[in-house]
Amino acid sequence: MPAVVVLTLALCVLLSGHHLSVEFYALGLGTFLIAARVFSPFDLGKGTRSGRMHKLVSRVLLEWSCVVGVLVFLAVSFKLTHVFSRNIILSWFAATPIALLLTDSLRYPVALAWIALMVAWPVLLAVALAIKQSSAGPVLFKQRRYGLNGEEILIYKFRSMTVCEDGAEVAQATPQDGRVTPLGAFLRRTSLDELPQIFNILEGKMSFVGPRPHAVAHNEAYRKLINGYMIRHKVRPGITGWAQVNGLRGETSTIDKMHQRVQYDLDYLKNWSLWLDLKIIARTALIFFNDGNAY
Numbered sequence: 164m165p166a167v168v169v170l171t172l173a174l175c176v177l178l179s180g181h182h183l184s185v186e187f188y189a190l191g192l193g194t195f196l197i198a199a200r201v202f203s204p205f206d207l208g209k210g211t212r213s214g215r216m217h218k219l220v221s222r223v224l225l226e227w228s229c230v231v232g233v234l235v236f237l238a239v240s241f242k243l244t245h246v247f248s249r250n251i252i253l254s255w256f257a258a259t260p261i262a263l264l265l266t267d268s269l270r271y272p273v274a275l276a277w278i279a280l281m282v283a284w285p286v287l288l289a290v291a292l293a294i295k296q297s298s299a300g301p302v303l304f305k306q307r308r309y310g311l312n313g314e315e316i317l318i319y320k321f322r323s324m325t326v327c328e329d330g331a332e333v334a335q336a337t338p339q340d341g342r343v344t345p346l347g348a349f350l351r352r353t354s355l356d357e358l359p360q361i362f363n364i365l366e367g368k369m370s371f372v373g374p375r376p377h378a379v380a381h382n383e384a385y386r387k388l389i390n391g392y393m394i395r396h397k398v399r400p401g402i403t404g405w406a407q408v409n410g411l412r413g414e415t416s417t418i419d420k421m422h423q424r425v426q427y428d429l430d431y432l433k434n435w436s437l438w439l440d441l442k443i444i445a446r447t448a449l450i451f452f453n454d455g456n457a458y
Contacts, residue, residue: 165195165196165199168262169195175254179250194234197233202226223260223263266437272370273364273367280361290358298344305319309377309379309396319362320357321350321355323346324336324347333378333381337414370400371403371444373401374400374428375400375406375412385421388418405431405439405443407447408450
């Protein structure tokens with residue numbers, strides 16, 4: 164948590180057009196030490212989702228207010244209020260609780276999913292209307308896949324094809340696939356077709372980051388061909404994953420490609436950390452509109 168506070172400060176300074184000066188490093192070090200003493204491990208415990216979210220928000224606001232109070236006291240006492248511009252400090256004070264909530268919420272995907280839903284609902288509505296107007300068929304594509312511990316779940320995607328396959332045989336999408344609608348090609352290329360999986364996260368069936376879930380038919384085929392394949396289901400599947408940001412998104416036309424994807428998934432399980440999740444999210448954002456394997 165202290166590192167998030169300092170990184171937010173750095174971002175505010177850079178966005179204001181200033182450089183990271185000696186004064187910044189001094190303030191960053193002081194803030195880190197203060198935040199390390201104020202912020203404490205916090206367990207949301209049991210209760211309703213709204214109750215846990217309320218605890219999370221209250222805790223972040225309270226502890227950050229304490230840090231701000233100490234900083235203001237020190238700045239006034241030692242006459243340091245002129246070191247940084249008021250705009251930088253105010254933007255930092257305002258942005259930090261949001262950054263802390265987003266970072267903390269990565270450990271509680273449902274809380275972050277509610278935030279994502281509040282931000283993305285206009286896009287969800289616009290895409291749904293576009294699909295309804297552009298082609299016949301349902302707006303949502305639902306398919307059985309395996310979730311945590313191999314439990315069968317139903318995942319949601321915006322329909323991007325003229326078919327909704329979910330049987331014993333499911334053909335993977337290929338380049339120039341005739342089943343993909345014109346709008347669907349755009350949705351797949353930009354990953355907008357994955358947005359309804361926010362609702363899977365709200366159901367507790369998925370997470371933002373994790374091994375991508377495969378169709379039941381594909382799971383049953385590959386589990387017989389690749390050793391350790393089902394180990395990837397020891398965590399909740401994700402909207403994006405370590406394999407996807409390493410060039411293994413899309414069609415697995417050979418056993419070797421699927422084997423590479425599984426190896427990345429197992430590597431993710433062995434080396435999981437909050438920072439690895441943040442790294443995957445950042446890399447996902449960078450390739451959002453420029454992924455040659457999205458078709």
